[in-house]
Amino acid sequence: MSRNDLPAHARVVIVGGGVMGVGLAYHLAHEGWGGDTVLLEKAELTSGSTWHAAGQITHSTSSFGLGKCVDYNIGLYSGKLEAETGQAVTWHGCGSFRLAYTEDEMDWLRHTLSVGRSLGFNIELVGPKRIAELHPFYNLDGVLGALHTPDDGHVDPTNVTMAMAAGARAKGVRIFRHTCATNITQGANGEWVVETGKGTITCEHVVNAGGTYARQMGEWSGLQLPMTSMTHHYFVTEPVPEFQSLDRELPVIRDDRKVSGYIRMEQKRGLIGIYEKANPNAVWIDECPWDYENWLFDADYDRVMPWLEESLNRMPIFADLGIQREVHGAISHPPDGNPLIGPAPGVRNYWCCCGTQIGIGWGPGLSRELARWIVHGAADISMRDFDPRRFGAYATKDWQVIKAREDYCLRHEIPFPHFNRLAGRPVKPSPLYDRLKEKGAVYEEVYGHERPRWFARGIEQRDHYGFGRTPVHDMVATECAAVRSAAGIMDISAFTKVEVSGPDAGALLDRLTANRLPQKPGGIALTHMLNRRGRIELETTVVKLDEDRFYLVCAAFFEQRLLDHLAAHRGTADITVRNLSTDWAALALNGPHARDILAACTEADLSNARFKWLTAQQITVAGHSLWALRMSYAGELGWELHIPRDHALAVYDALWAAGQRYGLTDYGSFAMNALRMEKAFKGAGELTNEVTLAEADVLRFARTDKDYLGRDKTLNAGNLPWVCAYLEIAPDGRFDGNGGEAVLLDGKVVGSTASVAYGHTVGKILAFAYVKPQVNVPGTEVEVIIAGNPRKGRILGAPAYDPDSTKPRADAATEPAQ
Secondary structure, three states: OOOOOOOOEEEEEEEOOOHHHHHHHHHHHHHHHHHHEEEEOOOOOOOOOHHHOOOEEOOOOOOHHHHHHHHHHHHHHHHHHHHHHOOOOOEEOOOEEEEEOOHHHHHHHHHHHHHHHHOOOOOEEEOHHHHHHHOOOOOOOOOOEEEEEOOOEEEOHHHHHHHHHHHHHHOOOEEEOOOOEEEEEEOOOOOEEEEEOOEEEEEEEEEEOOHHHHHHHHHHOOOOOOOEEEEEEEEEEEEOHHHOOOOOOOOEEEEOOOOOEEEEEEOOEEEEEEOOOOOOOEEOOOOOOOOOOOOOOOOOHHHHHHHHHHHHHHOHHHOOOOEEEEEEEEEEEOOOOOOEEEEOOOOOOEEEEEOOOOHHHHHHHHHHHHHHHHHHOOOOOOOOOOOHHHOOOOOOHHHHHHHHHHHHHHOOOOOOOOOOOOOOOOOEOOOOHHHHHHOOEEEEEEOOEEEEEEEOOOOOOOOOOOOOOOOHHHHHHHHHHHHHHOEEEEEOOOOEEEEEEOOOHHHHHHHHEOOOOOOOOOEEEEEEEEOOOOEEEEEEEEEEEEOOEEEEEEOHHHHHHHHHHHHHHOOOOOOEEEEOOOOEEEEEEEOOOHHHHHHOOOOOOOOOOOOOOOEEEEEEEOOEEEEEEOOOOOOOOEEEEEEEHHHHHHHHHHHHHHHHHHOEEEOOHHHHHHHHHHOOOOOOOOOOOOOEOOOOOOHHHOOOOOOOOOHHHHHOOOOOOOEEEEEEEOOOOOOOOOOOOEEEEOOEEEEEEEEEEEEOOOOEEEEEEEEOHHHOOOOOEEEEEEOOEEEEEEEOOOOOOOOOOOHHHOOOOOOOOO
16 A cells, blocks of 8 residues: 555544644654554645634743743744754744733733743833834834733744644655545444545544534534634735835734734735624534635625724824735634643543634644643643533533634733633523522633632622732632631532442542542542543542442532543443532531531531541431531531532521521632632642642652552652742732742742732732742742732741641631621
8 A cells, every 4th residue: 555545544543734733743743653643634734724824923921831832832933843844934033012001901911921931931021112112113102011022923824834744744644635534433442433535544543623624523423522613804915115125024013902913014014913802703603614725705894994993093104005915714713712622522532633713823832732642641731721621511502602702802802810701601500599699799600610709798799800909809808707717608519529339439449549548438538530641630539428339529620521531441340420510519618617507407416526527428407418528628617518409509598597696608719719728728720730749749649558540650750840839928919929920049930830819817928839849948938920020939838827727627616606
């Protein structure tokens, strides 16, 4: 068989020949799988969305993971790829500015500056004078400053994709053009069968890199991959007289407020790209036509005119020129704007490499991480924001369109911390939703569930945004004080809740968890599931309900991930897995008077002697049977109450009535986060697929006397590149930090923060940060760059609150009833 013949079998088949699919082929080859990889493209490479991309890329990102990707991409485009393949990529290293007109935008740039410093970027915050020096033609009226990233630029999308294709072929990848896939199904033996017009190919791994076709390709395999095609304009002007004599290329301008897009040079012409903030255009909602190649839509000037006019006001030298070229093409938008990179939900070895609205800017770095995930079992950056399993069955097609339109309009808005996307909600409200909303709850969405963030008390019941403190700060302080001094109750129904039962349940869970499982019914253990690289898949609480029945509770985000992990490793185990995440609700009751309140609603003996710390019992509360787990993420005396959904509201109402004499207060996830930071409890921001248990400094939860998946990798990690430190940071009364900030020792960057929160009880900013191991010594003085300024920090050796953890084990309230 010649290399021109479609093989009958391959280890990996990638369907789609744009920058994402070709980038993955290139990186699989570099991970050693080149000879085992086949790529199929229905037409010519880049003929989908890739060819009409504007091709810009910037270091200006507040995302730590994406920052790593774009830095890699710029290095690849600016020299590495051409040196490797000998093929020109047409890199324009002109640098760029991101402008700010308001103090909120300046705060965003200051935060981005700190993230960039932690990643070692060449990045600076400059004023209008410096902008004008490097770009004399831009109207800077109202501009306060800009983030200058000199190493940025733009690249020819087709050239860079073809260069990666050449690099992939050189390492054995076989690329078949004009080979249209028509179906993808999974055989009885678990292998994937890819049908094409030129024959059928069977493979161990299949990758959907279909671009605007990706969603409908997923439907072939019974998958719901949420993304919608949205159209985006950019315009190329006639030659600009003022550009003709320039001896250098002007920096790209990103003007989020006035232009809602970007302006740059295109040779000696001007290029204007616009993401209009009204009437965004969704296309191909049901199906992208298979015969479309290099397709563009007619320009819709009415839709973009307000921003196009303002772009001419900002670049007056364009005002009298005509438009020489109109580019109006379709780009995939997932509901939250982040690509789908990783395993498809509910199946094995079907991988997503799609839904990428910024393929040139993000693609190669993300496809490198996906290649590592496929080959080695884990990526080297946190993939939480990109994992396709972050969406569930609630992500219907109609909902996808609503969210994609919302995302398009937000493309050039300030990415405030905790920004709350409100379109298409609520999706999965808890039984307490209406009751708590009436009481002032401001909700957030987690895996489709509505969870209270905080409760409005004397202020407007809406989100208040800022990189510094907002009025919400005082609301959270009130909630934290109530939990610490009296009692607080929180709706935690969003947690993933899964029951695993059957004769082999204990044995399977023992093979998948690093800690010892509970030995007796009613026992509770906190443990971690790892992958074969010894990295953390997820953290979960395991409750032994009976000899062969276990109840697993973890963060909402991990629902599908947990189900898939169990399915992937169950083998022939005789077990039954029940997902109770929606059928059951849950409440957290915490504080010194938690026992008093619960006792008023149950006949169960709640004393330490009869209901020990870290045990569970089935009890009756307000006439309803439920499971009570004596544990507390707040670090106080407390219980989690896990309840059949239909009884949750009655149980809440009974507890609320009983709690009034004790000062019971509703609280939300913002207070929960502050309370857990005071107790130095690590969360999803620290426990990622990037790290082992040793690096996360939770090795105490790993047993050495049993075998489990990832054991050797996590117990024999060797010299650690970083470790998770716990530190306090001096407050300034305005900015507390938002994660990703640079940590310095003696003026040199030694790490970055993962989570930051103000500890209202202790009056300190508290943070977890991944730092060089030698820095993680209690008492070590460091600096943390917050809002552009260095702040003193100190490594702590114990939790800032109740370091001996006596309060969760308390036998009686320490304060009188109110």
